[in-house]
Amino acid sequence: MTATSPPPVLSMTGVSKRFGAVQALSNVDFQVRAGEVVALVGDNGAGKSTLIKAIAGVNLPDAGQIYFNGEQVHIGSPAQAQRLGIATVHQDLALCDNLDVVMNLFLGSEITRGPLLDEVSMEKESWRLLRELSAKIPSVRIAVASLSGGQRQTVAIARALLGEPQVVMLDEPTAALGVAQTEEVLGLIGRLRERNLAVVVISHNMANVMAVADRVVVLRLGRNNGEYLVADTSVEEIVGAITGAVVHAAPDVPPAEASH
Amino acid sequence: MSTTKPARTAPGELPPAGPPADLLDERLIAQQGLSGWLRSEGLRLRTGDIGSLPVIIGLVIIWVIFAVLNPAFVSAQNLVNLAIQLVPIGTLALGIVFVLLLGQIDLSAGSVAGVAAAVVAVTFVNMGFPLVLAILAAILSGSLIGLVYGLVFNRFGVPSFIITLAGLLAFLGVQLLVLGNEGTVNVPFNSPLVQFANGTFLPPVVSYVLVVLAAVAVLLSGMQLNRRRASADLSTVPLAVVVVRALFLAAILAAATFVLSQDRGVPLMFVLFVVVIAIMDLTIKRTRWGRDIMAVGGNVEAARRAGINVKAVYLSVFVTCSTFAALGGVLLAARLAAANQSTGTGDVNLNAIAAAVIGGTSLFGGRGSAYSALLGIVVIQSISNGLDLLNLDSSIRFIITGLVTLLAVIIDSTTRRRRAQAGRA
Numbered sequence: 001m002t003a004t005s006p007p008p009v010l011s012m013t014g015v016s017k018r019f020g021a022v023q024a025l026s027n028v029d030f031q032v033r034a035g036e037v038v039a040l041v042g043d044n045g046a047g048k049s050t051l052i053k054a055i056a057g058v059n060l061p062d063a064g065q066i067y068f069n070g071e072q073v074h075i076g077s078p079a080q081a082q083r084l085g086i087a088t089v090h091q092d093l094a095l096c097d098n099l100d101v102v103m104n105l106f107l108g109s110e111i112t113r114g115p116l117l118d119e120v121s122m123e124k125e126s127w128r129l130l131r132e133l134s135a136k137i138p139s140v141r142i143a144v145a146s147l148s149g150g151q152r153q154t155v156a157i158a159r160a161l162l163g164e165p166q167v168v169m170l171d172e173p174t175a176a177l178g179v180a181q182t183e184e185v186l187g188l189i190g191r192l193r194e195r196n197l198a199v200v201v202i203s204h205n206m207a208n209v210m211a212v213a214d215r216v217v218v219l220r221l222g223r224n225n226g227e228y229l230v231a232d233t234s235v236e237e238i239v240g241a242i243t244g245a246v247v248h249a250a251p252d253v254p255p256a257e258a259s260h
Numbered sequence: 261m262s263t264t265k266p267a268r269t270a271p272g273e274l275p276p277a278g279p280p281a282d283l284l285d286e287r288l289i290a291q292q293g294l295s296g297w298l299r300s301e302g303l304r305l306r307t308g309d310i311g312s313l314p315v316i317i318g319l320v321i322i323w324v325i326f327a328v329l330n331p332a333f334v335s336a337q338n339l340v341n342l343a344i345q346l347v348p349i350g351t352l353a354l355g356i357v358f359v360l361l362l363g364q365i366d367l368s369a370g371s372v373a374g375v376a377a378a379v380v381a382v383t384f385v386n387m388g389f390p391l392v393l394a395i396l397a398a399i400l401s402g403s404l405i406g407l408v409y410g411l412v413f414n415r416f417g418v419p420s421f422i423i424t425l426a427g428l429l430a431f432l433g434v435q436l437l438v439l440g441n442e443g444t445v446n447v448p449f450n451s452p453l454v455q456f457a458n459g460t461f462l463p464p465v466v467s468y469v470l471v472v473l474a475a476v477a478v479l480l481s482g483m484q485l486n487r488r489r490a491s492a493d494l495s496t497v498p499l500a501v502v503v504v505r506a507l508f509l510a511a512i513l514a515a516a517t518f519v520l521s522q523d524r525g526v527p528l529m530f531v532l533f534v535v536v537i538a539i540m541d542l543t544i545k546r547t548r549w550g551r552d553i554m555a556v557g558g559n560v561e562a563a564r565r566a567g568i569n570v571k572a573v574y575l576s577v578f579v580t581c582s583t584f585a586a587l588g589g590v591l592l593a594a595r596l597a598a599a600n601q602s603t604g605t606g607d608v609n610l611n612a613i614a615a616a617v618i619g620g621t622s623l624f625g626g627r628g629s630a631y632s633a634l635l636g637i638v639v640i641q642s643i644s645n646g647l648d649l650l651n652l653d654s655s656i657r658f659i660i661t662g663l664v665t666l667l668a669v670i671i672d673s674t675t676r677r678r679r680a681q682a683g684r685a
Contacts, residue, residue: 079567094565098558098626099551107555108566116546120485124492127282140282 007070008033009198010055010086010167015064017050024050025061025222032167032198037189039213039230040202043242046219048202052169055200056088057081069166087160091171093152095159097145101137102126104144105159129158133191136184150181157188168192169200174208186212206235218242280495312620314671315635318664322639326646333646336522342638342645343520343530344458348373348591350533350637352612353619354540355584357633358577360616361544362557363625364420366409366581368427370609373589374599375431376402378438380590381445381599384453391453395590402586403579405431410575420578428609436601444600447593457594461525467517470531475510479503529591534634541630553577557625588612607658614661615640618668639664 011031017024025047032038040048053059055066057075066073068084075081081088095104102122111118111125126140135154137147144155153173160168170189174182189212192199203209209216210230218226218241226241226248240246326333352369359366376398384394405427412423439445447454462470482502489496520526544550555563556573564570592608593599617623618639619632640661647657 078565090565092561094559094562096555096558096562096626099554103551103555104562107551107563108568110548110551112548116542117548117551119546120488120492120494123282123489123494127494 006033006035008067009069011067012051012055013065013067015051015054015061015066017047017054017059017061023222025054028064028219028222028224030217030224032200034166034198035193035196036215037193037199037201037213039209039216040200040219041204041206041209041216041238041242042219042225045221046242047222048219049171050222051219052088052171052200052202055081055086055167055169057086082163082165085164085166086169087163087165087167088169089153089156089160089171089173091175093156095144095152095156098143100143101140101147101155104155105129105140105162107159109162126158129161130154132195133158133161133188135188148181149177150184153177153181153185154188157185157192161192165197167198167200169202171202172204173201174203174205182208206238209238210235220244224248280489280493282494312631312635315619315632315639315668318618318667319635319639319642322642322646326642326649330646330649333649336519337524338645338649340461340520340523340525340527342641344527344595345645346637346641347457347527347529347533348588348595349608349612349641350615350633351536351588351591352585352608353615353633353637354537354630355581355588356612356616357540357619357621357628357630358544358553358584359420359581360621360623361553361625361628362574362577363623364413364574364577365613365623366420366424366578366585367609367613368405368424368431369581369585369588369612370604370606371428371431371435372402372405372582372585372604373592373608374435374604375405375438376586376589377593377599377603378435378445380453381447381593382438382440384451385445385447391451395453398590399583399586402582402584402589405586406579406582407575409582410578413574413578414571432605435604439599439601444598446598449597453590453594454597457529457591458597460528462528462531464517464521464525467521467526467531468514471510471513471517474513475506478509479506482506537630537634544630549573549576554626557627559626585612607661610665611637611640611644611661614665614668617672618665620672622672623669624672636668 008031011029013029015028015030016026028047028051030040030051040051042048050059054061055075057078057080060076066075068086073084075084075086078088096107099107102119105126106122111121113121123140130137130140133154135151135158137151137154144152147155157168157170157173173185173189177185186208189199189201193214201209201213213230216228216230216233216238217224218228218238220242221244225244226238226246228238228241237246241248323334332338352373356366356369379401380394380398383389383397384391389397409420409423409427412418413420436443449455479502482497482505483499486496486499486502517526544553552563552568552573555566555568556570560570563573589604592603596603615636616628616633617636619628619634619636621628621632621636643661643664644657647660
């Protein structure tokens with residue numbers, strides 16, 4: 001698969017992570033290219049979140065290599081991941097309800113003008129960013145509490161984009177959303193691809209995955225269990241891989257156990 | 261006049277003409293012009309974003325009642341007294357506003373004020389320190405106490421309620437210790453400290469000049485903001501609104517100056533208190549530190565993930581609160597020309613907290629402003645002063661102050677619900 005045109009922005013090989021007696025990830029390979037949306041799917045406990053957290057610098061993997069733009073990197077903290085250009089939108093969004101959209105977007109990285117905050121520049125920049133995403137936010141000066149779920153997701157994603165990342169990871173971006181709002185967020189993910197970002201989406205919703213992803217990576221019980229191009233696969237095939245009806249046994253599994 | 265369109269040089273993703281960039285969404289109920297502004301302000305109030313309106317209404321009711329019961333309440337002399345009386349506890353309340361914005365509490369502000377009063381009196385009178393040094397020592401002792409609170413809070417995660425409850429007792433002990441056996445240290449009445457708090461008033465001319473300066477500052481900053489917003493292609497406030505705001509402020513300040521100048525004049529201490537409040541309001545609303553405080557008060561986890569050093573925010577706010585409490589203690593000693601064992605005890609502490617809450621700072625964190633300390637303390641001190649004039653027992657005063665505080669908390673909780681329903685934070 002590595003033969004396709006652009007080299008991956010982010011690639012991981014042989015990543016393993018163990019929590020006590022549980023082998024959460026064993027020998028997992030994963031990669032994502034610029035301008036590509038990769039859906040990471042799998043049943044509960046398959047290791048999706050553990051993998052995302054390894055990329056985001058939240059959990060350190062026990063073994064394996066991570067390459068960013070072809071160079072091997074060590075991601076030791078969330079801040080380090082952000083500095084590399086990896087932005088993560090967590091499921092709980094982490095927005096301050098009492099602050100308005102502009103304040104939330106620039107939280108922690110405000111534009112200042114002397115000792116004071118430069119609200120005008122921040123508001124202008126917010127509109128530019130939200131327009132670019134064709135985001136439907138009626139006003140950036142209303143508190144985030146008054147936004148709909150989809151709009152809150154939009155703000156969280158826009159916030160992730162402020163740091164000019166190369167990789168954006170979205171954890172269950174449509175989990176709590178209604179039909180129209182889901183549509184809005186899926187459209188937004190498409191526009192991230194148009195911006196030539198590498199996008200990783202965790203989702204349980206197969207319809208959404210088929211609608212938005214280019215490639216689907218299936219994890220099962222902490223191992224790779226198949227990789228599909230959305231164009232040449234079906235929901236049934238992916239569901240089969242998730243549930244284990246189809247097993248893509250990786251050939252190098254048994255020795256990995258012995259090495260620990 | 262306010263929608264002048266500057267030449268657009270931005271990389272043109274926007275249509276070249278039409279409403280400002282922030283009013284493009286067709287779902288936004290755009291309100292333009294003076295009447296539109298008034299309509300949207302009316303809507304803001306109805307949907308629970310009431311700001312300080314209930315306090316101001318409450319204050320008017322309180323003043324009318326007291327004025328009817330005893331006309332001396334609204335005499336120039338009594339109002340000057342009121343303006344002096346409210347400053348020390350108002351300063352404590354200002355510190356309390358900061359911890360409340362974080363969703364924390366400080367129950368020990370009164371004890372810290374007592375310690376500071378004792379320190380300034382003992383070092384200045386008994387030990388012969390220069391006055392400036394004595395004041396500095398008192399204020400720094402407050403900062404140090406706040407530092408201890410912050411460190412304990414960050415290190416052990418003990419609720420601030422408990423830490424400051426312990427501090428309330430412990431620093432009452434320190435206060436007694438510093439005062440020594442006599443228990444009272446009188447500060448000479450002719451010392452600059454006591455003179456500042458009791459005998460320094462602005463001549464009417466100076467007061468009026470300050471009023472004009474304040475109004476001009478509001479006018480110019482409003483116009484400058486409009487200019488910058490217009491050149492950034494954002495909506496602007498109608499010029500009429502900016503002018504009316506400045507004139508309104510000027511009218512209120514001039515009326516207050518006129519009344520107070522019928523007696524001794526505007527107390528310098530009161531003017532400085534208002535200036536400090538204005539600076540703190542700017543600090544909370546328009547600086548990084550203030551924004552960090554609001555973020556931590558709103559959602560600690562979000563603030564942490566945004567890269568804000570949450571522990572540093574907690575530490576700095578506990579230090580700020582205790583420092584203001586100490587400053588208030590110095591002013592208490594100055595106003596009473598003495599520090600004794602009861603300075604800062606009794607209802608001082610609870611009045612400071614009540615003032616912050618009555619003024620509109622939420623107990624739940626993330627909502628409020630520095631001005632709530634001013635508004636709240638005017639209410640509290642008016643009640644206290646008015647009941648004194650009626651020769652009512654302090655038992656009645658406690659009961660009434662308690663009920664007013666309860667009312668303020670009820671308003672806080674109900675407007676919070678209404679805001680949530682109307683989709684405002």
